[in-house]
Amino acid sequence: MATLTCRQLVKTYKGGQRAVDGIDLTLEPGELMVVVGPSGCGKSTFLRMVAGLETISDGELEIGGRLANQLEPAQRGVAMVFQNYALYPHMSVFDNMAYALKLQKRPREEITRRVREAAALLGIEALLERRPRQLSGGQRQRVAMGRAIVREPTVFLFDEPLSNLDAALRVQMRLEIRRLQQRLGASMLYVTHDQVEAMTLADRLVVLRDGRIEQIGTPMSLFETPASCFVARFIGSPAMNLLPVTHSDGRARLPGGLILETEALENDARETEALETEALETQTRAKAEPETAARADAKAPKRAATLGVRPEHLRLDPQGEFAVTLEMIERLGVDALVYCRLPGLDAPLTARLPLATLEAAALREGSEIRLAVDGPLHLFDAEEQRLARRARLAAETSAAQSSVA
Amino acid sequence: MRYRRPGLDGLTHLLLIIGAVIFGLPLWLALTASTHSAADLQSGIAPLWFGDQGLVNYWQLLSQPMPGLGVSALRLLGNSLVMALGIALGKIAISLLAAYAIVFFRFPCRTLCFWLIFVTLMLPVEVRIVPTYGVVARFGLIDTYAGMILPLIASATATFLLRQCFLSLPSELFEAARLDGAGPLRFLKDFVLPLSRTNLAALFVIMFIYGWNQYLWPLLAANSPDHATAVISLKNLVQSTDTLPPWQLATAMTLLTVLPPVVVIVAMQRFFVRGLTDAEK
Numbered sequence: 001m002a003t004l005t006c007r008q009l010v011k012t013y014k015g016g017q018r019a020v021d022g023i024d025l026t027l028e029p030g031e032l033m034v035v036v037g038p039s040g041c042g043k044s045t046f047l048r049m050v051a052g053l054e055t056i057s058d059g060e061l062e063i064g065g066r067l068a069n070q071l072e073p074a075q076r077g078v079a080m081v082f083q084n085y086a087l088y089p090h091m092s093v094f095d096n097m098a099y100a101l102k103l104q105k106r107p108r109e110e111i112t113r114r115v116r117e118a119a120a121l122l123g124i125e126a127l128l129e130r131r132p133r134q135l136s137g138g139q140r141q142r143v144a145m146g147r148a149i150v151r152e153p154t155v156f157l158f159d160e161p162l163s164n165l166d167a168a169l170r171v172q173m174r175l176e177i178r179r180l181q182q183r184l185g186a187s188m189l190y191v192t193h194d195q196v197e198a199m200t201l202a203d204r205l206v207v208l209r210d211g212r213i214e215q216i217g218t219p220m221s222l223f224e225t226p227a228s229c230f231v232a233r234f235i236g237s238p239a240m241n242l243l244p245v246t247h248s249d250g251r252a253r254l255p256g257g258l259i260l261e262t263e264a265l266e267n268d269a270r271e272t273e274a275l276e277t278e279a280l281e282t283q284t285r286a287k288a289e290p291e292t293a294a295r296a297d298a299k300a301p302k303r304a305a306t307l308g309v310r311p312e313h314l315r316l317d318p319q320g321e322f323a324v325t326l327e328m329i330e331r332l333g334v335d336a337l338v339y340c341r342l343p344g345l346d347a348p349l350t351a352r353l354p355l356a357t358l359e360a361a362a363l364r365e366g367s368e369i370r371l372a373v374d375g376p377l378h379l380f381d382a383e384e385q386r387l388a389r390r391a392r393l394a395a396e397t398s399a400a401q402s403s404v405a
Numbered sequence: 406m407r408y409r410r411p412g413l414d415g416l417t418h419l420l421l422i423i424g425a426v427i428f429g430l431p432l433w434l435a436l437t438a439s440t441h442s443a444a445d446l447q448s449g450i451a452p453l454w455f456g457d458q459g460l461v462n463y464w465q466l467l468s469q470p471m472p473g474l475g476v477s478a479l480r481l482l483g484n485s486l487v488m489a490l491g492i493a494l495g496k497i498a499i500s501l502l503a504a505y506a507i508v509f510f511r512f513p514c515r516t517l518c519f520w521l522i523f524v525t526l527m528l529p530v531e532v533r534i535v536p537t538y539g540v541v542a543r544f545g546l547i548d549t550y551a552g553m554i555l556p557l558i559a560s561a562t563a564t565f566l567l568r569q570c571f572l573s574l575p576s577e578l579f580e581a582a583r584l585d586g587a588g589p590l591r592f593l594k595d596f597v598l599p600l601s602r603t604n605l606a607a608l609f610v611i612m613f614i615y616g617w618n619q620y621l622w623p624l625l626a627a628n629s630p631d632h633a634t635a636v637i638s639l640k641n642l643v644q645s646t647d648t649l650p651p652w653q654l655a656t657a658m659t660l661l662t663v664l665p666p667v668v669v670i671v672a673m674q675r676f677f678v679r680g681l682t683d684a685e686k
C-alpha cells in the first residue's frame with residue numbers, strides 16, 4: 001500500500017491561476033522522494049497542500065490509505081520541517097519537541113521517553129533545556145527534525161530545509177537526513193530547488209515545471225535520459241549544452257554550418273515508441289518515400305530541434321567535430337570548466353575537462369581547439385521534448401567524420 | 406548612536422537637570438504643602454520646605470470622610486483602581502481578540518473591519534458623549550462600575566498596536582502549531598500571548614494611566630460620591646466649601662493620586678521599555 005497517493009491534484013487561486021496543475025504521484029513506504037524545480041514552479045504549494053496548509057482545489061490526496069482532502073493538518077499523520085525551522089521561540093527544545101504530544105494528551109512518561117529517543121537519535125540530548133535562540137543553525141535544524149520525528153508521522157515533509165545553512169553544514173545535514181531516513185525507514189517528501197541536494201538524496205526525483213510534473217524517476221535515469229530540455233538543463237551541474245539545430249535525414253545542422261550525422265540518434269528515436277511524436281511519424285513517412293535528397297529536403301522540411309550534450313561528455317580531440325574558440329577557463333581542482341564559443345551560437349559550449357589535459361595542451365583563453373563527443377547525445381524536438389535516447393554518437397560518426405562547412 | 410564628546414555630555418546633563426526640575430517642582434511644592442497646617446497655607450506663600458503637620462494631614466485624609474464628598478480617600482482610590490484596571494484589562498482583552506481575528510483569520514471584509522476599527526480613533530468619548538450617556542443611562546448603568554468602564558474599553562490604538570505585533574510573528578509558527586494540532590484558541594494561549602508579552606505589558610501601562618486619568622466620563626457616569634474617583638475628588642476638594650479650600654488636604658490627595666500610576670510604571674518598566682523598543686523575536 002502506498003504511503004501517499006496524489007490523483008490529479010490541482011490548486012487554483014482566485015483569478016484562475018493554477019499553481020499546481022494536475023499532479024499524479026505515489027510515495028512508496030520508506031521512500032525518499034524529492035520534488036525539485038525552479039522557484040515558482042509550485043513545489044512548495046504542492047507540499048503545503050499535502051500538509052493541509054493549503055486547500056486542495058481539485059483531485060484526491062490519500063495518506064496512509066485514507067482520503068485526506070478534508071482532514072485537518074494535525075490529523076493527516078504528516079510532520080513538516082520548515083525552511084526557517086519555525087521553532088517555538090518561547091519554549092525550550094524539549095517543549096518544542098513535546099508540544100504535539102502534549103496536545104495529544106499522551107502520558108508524561110511516554111512524552112519524555114519519545115522526546116529523549118528522538119534527541120538521542122539526533123545527538124541533541126545536551127540541548128533539551130535550551131531555547132531556540134541559543135542554538136546554531138545546524139542545531140535548530142536538528143531540533144526541527146526532532147519535532148517531526150517525535151510525532152512518528154506517516155510521511156515527513158521537508159520544505160527546503162537546508163537552504164538557510166552554509167555550504168559545509170548543508171552537505172553534512174544532507175548526509176544526516178539520508179542516514180536518518182534509512183534508519184527510521186521513513187517515507188519522506190522533500191522539496192528543494194537545489195539540484196545537487198535532489199540528486200544525492202532522492203530515491204525518486206520529481207521535476208516540476210509550472211505546476212506540472214515534467215519527469216519522474218530515479219536521479220540517474222533523469223540524468224541519463226531527461227525527458228525534455230527543461231529537465232536536461234535542470235539536472236546535472238554544469239547544465240547540459242543545448243544546441244539549436246535543424247535536422248533532417250539523419251543530419252543535424254548547427255547554426256554555424258556544422259553538420260553532425262545523427263542517423264543513429266533518429267533510429268533510436270523511432271525505437272522509443274512511447275515518446276514518439278507526430279513530428280516523428282511524418283519524418284518516418286518522408287523517409288520511406290524513395291526520393292532524391294533535394295525532394296526529401298523539401299518534403300520533410302528541416303525541423304528545428306535541440307541537440308544536447310553534457311559538458312562531461314566532451315573531450316579534447318584534434319579530430320573532434322566541434323571547432324571552437326576557448327573563451328574562459330574555470331579551474332575546479334581536478335577538473336576545469338571550459339567555456340567555448342561555437343561560431344554562430346550565442347550560448348557558450350561548456351566542456352568539463354581534466355585539468356591535466358588542459359595543462360598538457362597548454363590551453364589558454366583564445367586558443368582554437370576541437371572537441372569531440374564522447375558519450376551520450378540527446379535530441380529534442382521543437383517542443384523541447386525528447387526524441388532520442390542515449391545514442392552513442394561518437395562511435396558511429398567517427399568514421400563519417402563530420403565536417404565544418 | 407553614541408557620541409563621545411565630553412562637552413556635549415555636560416550640556417545634555419544640564420538640559421536633563423533643567424527638565425527634571427521643571428517636572429519635579431510642582432510635585433515638590435505639593436509634597437511640602439501637604440505637610441503644613443491649613444493656616445500656614447492661607448498666607449499665600451508656598452512653602453518650599455516641610456512643615457510639621459504632615460502626619461496629621463495624611464491621617465485626616467485617610468481616616469475621615471473627604472470634606473464635600475463624604476467618602477474616604479481610600480474609597481476614592483479604590484474606585485479609581487477598579488476603573489483603571491477595568492479599562493486597561495478590558496481594552497487589552499477586546500483589542501487582543503480583534504487583532505488576532507484580523508491577523509490570523511481569513512474572512513470576508515477583513516480589511517474593511519480593520520479600517521472600521523481604525524476610524525474609531527476619531528471618535529473618543531468626548532466626541533460621542535451625549536449618545537454614549539444616553540445608551541449607558543438606558544441600560545441603567547449610571548453609577549455603576551460597568552457604566553464607568555464599558556464605554557471606554559474599545560480601543561483602536563491597542564488593536565492597531567497588537568496587529569503590528571502579530572504581523573511580525575512568522576506565519577510558519579502558526580502553520581507549525583497547526584500541524585502539531587493546536588487550534589485557534591490554543592494557538593492564542595500558547596503562542597500569541599507569550600510571544601506578545603512585552604507588548605501587552607506596555608499596552609497595560611499606557612491603558613492603566615489612560616483609565617486612571619479619566620475625568621470627563623466618570624464625572625457624568627458616576628454621580629454618587631460612592632463611585633467618585635480620586636481624580637474627580639481633587640476638583641471637589643478645592644471647590645466644595647464656602648470656606649477657604651483645605652489646600653493641605655488637596656495637595657496630599659494629589660500625591661496619593663499620582664502614586665498608583667507611578668507604581669505601575671516602575672513595576673512594569675522592564676517590560677514597558679522592551680515592548681516599545683524591540684520585540685524579542
